[in-house]
Amino acid sequence: MPELLEVEIYRRFAHQTVGRTITSVHAPDDWFLKNTTAGELEGLLPKLKVLGTSRIGKLLLLELGTKKSIDLHLGLRFGMTGRLIVDDGAAIDQLEYSSDRNDPAWDRFGLTFDDGLMLLRDPRRLGGIELDPDTSKLGPDAWGISAADLGAALGKGRGPLKARLLDQKRIAGLGNLLVDEILWRSGFSPHRVSGELNANDNKKLAKMINVVLDELDKKGGSHQGDLQDSRSREGECPRDGAPLAREKVGGRTTYWCPNHQK
DNA sequence: ATTGTGGCCTGCCCGC
DNA sequence: TGCGGGCAGGCCACAA
Numbered sequence: 001m002p003e004l005l006e007v008e009i010y011r012r013f014a015h016q017t018v019g020r021t022i023t024s025v026h027a028p029d030d031w032f033l034k035n036t037t038a039g040e041l042e043g044l045l046p047k048l049k050v051l052g053t054s055r056i057g058k059l060l061l062l063e064l065g066t067k068k069s070i071d072l073h074l075g076l077r078f079g080m081t082g083r084l085i086v087d088d089g090a091a092i093d094q095l096e097y098s099s100d101r102n103d104p105a106w107d108r109f110g111l112t113f114d115d116g117l118m119l120l121r122d123p124r125r126l127g128g129i130e131l132d133p134d135t136s137k138l139g140p141d142a143w144g145i146s147a148a149d150l151g152a153a154l155g156k157g158r159g160p161l162k163a164r165l166l167d168q169k170r171i172a173g174l175g176n177l178l179v180d181e182i183l184w185r186s187g188f189s190p191h192r193v194s195g196e197l198n199a200n201d202n203k204k205l206a207k208m209i210n211v212v213l214d215e216l217d218k219k220g221g222s223h224q225g226d227l228q229d230s231r232s233r234e235g236e237c238p239r240d241g242a243p244l245a246r247e248k249v250g251g252r253t254t255y256w257c258p259n260h261q262k
Numbered sequence: 263a264t265t266g267t268g269g270c271c272t273g274c275c276c277g278c
Numbered sequence: 279t280g281c282g283g284g285c286a287g288g289c290c291a292c293a294a
Contacts (some may be wrong), residue, residue, distance in 0.1 A: 003287055031271085058288075080288050081272080097286045099273060106272095124272045126288060159265055168289080175287045222287065251267075253286085267293085275285085 002078045002095065003222040004058055004142055004173030005213065010076075010084040011055045013091035014062065017111075017118055021049050022064075026110035029125065033109075036131040044072065045111070056138050057172025060084075075133035076109075079126025085119040096177075096223045099123055142173040143213045147199070147206040154194045154202070161197070162190035163250030174209070176252045181225035182212050184239075189261045190249045231255045 002010065022045045027038035044067055052063040064072035078084070081098035084091045090102075102121070109129050110119040120127065140149050153170040154161070164170055165179045174182070183190050186208040188201070197205065216224050226238055235244040235255060242259035 006287080077288080079271090080286065082288095095287080097274090101273095122272095124270095124286085124288095126271065128289095157264070163265080166288090177287050250265095252288095265294090268291095270288105270290085273286090276283090278281090 002058065002080075002082065003175035003178050004055075005178070005217050005222050006095070007055055007058045007060055007078065007173075008143075008217070009221070010078070010091045011053050011060050013084060013086050013089075014060065014118065015053045016086055017050045017062075017113060017116070018052055019049065020113035020115055022046050022111050023114055024112040026107070026112065026119075027129070029108045031125060032120075032122075032128050034128040034130045035133075036129070040131070041129075044068070044070070045074075048072065050113075056135050056141055057168055058175070059133060059135070059138065059172075061133075061135075071132055073132050075130040076120060077127045077130070078120070079122055079124055079128070081124045082108075082120055082122035082127035085117075085121055087116040090121075138168055138172040139170045140172065142171050142178075142209055145171060145206055145209060147203040150206040150209070151197070151199070151202040154197055156195035157193075159194055160190055160249050161188060161192040161194045162252075162254060164194040166250050166252065175222065176254075177222045177225065177228065177231075178212065178216075180231070180255055181216075181222075181227050182208050183261060184227045184237075184256060185212060187261055189258075190254050190256050192262075227255065 025041045025045050027041055048064045051065055054061045060076040062074040106121045106123045107119050108122050139153055154164055157164055162179055165174050186205055230238055237244055237257035240259050242257055244255045245258050246255055
């Protein structure tokens with residue numbers, strides 16, 4: 001997916017629709033609707049106005065007010081390949097590892113407004129739409145996280161550090177590329193036992209999470225990291241030239257430098 | 263409760 | 279040119 005940074009770009013883009021009134025719902029794919037149906041959405045949404053947007057981790061929320069005592073927050077998840085299109089422009093034209101074709105068959109969900117439209121285009125259908133998603137299941141957003149909150153998120157777990165950082169219940173928003181970049185820059189091995197970080201480690205790691213997010217946000221996204229170009233077999237560490245290790249950690253393909261990440 | 267595994271679904275790229 | 283295998287930035291259900 002789009003990781004936190006891409007979803008934040010989507011959110012800013014979606015924010016253009018604040019104040020517009022929904023006129024119709026396009027929900028052709030039942031699979032994509034996680035806790036609702038096309039019929040329910042068609043009954044609830046038209047005539048409602050977009051009141052605001054927010055984001056927790058990789059979850060984008062449209063605030064639509066309250067109707068029939070349902071608090072209408074529409075949750076949009078993008079999976080690994082979802083893109084958001086508002087009016088005539090895609091929020092992000094080129095997603096790494098996703099096709100940049102514009103095939104209308106990939107339109108999984110859409111809203112038409114009195115003025116313009118919003119489309120979620122997802123080739124792989126790993127994203128989804130959820131009505132009033134339970135945000136209490138998500139940890140604190142990674143962007144702006146404090147050392148104390150990071151320490152609490154890491155807890156006393158015995159699993160690898162990388163797996164915990166990817167666990168959205170613990171800390172929300174980091175994906176595979178961001179975690180590899182953060183660990184590489186801060187010099188922690190992805191295999192470090194997450195519960196064994198001390199207060200200094202937490203401080204260092206929390207700071208690096210924020211530095212990387214700030215910096216890559218300015219550069220344009222999660223794939224603009226310094227490690228990115230070396231994420232391939234035969235890749236070498238951009239810092240010290242050592243061969244990068246490539247292995248599965250936390251179920252995800254991981255590139256890291258055994259020479260300086262300890 | 264925590265941790266690891268497999269699967270979801272589809273497109274693309276590589277090598278034969 | 280066609281085909282099979284492997285790959286993919288996410289997430290969830292399930293089992294140990």
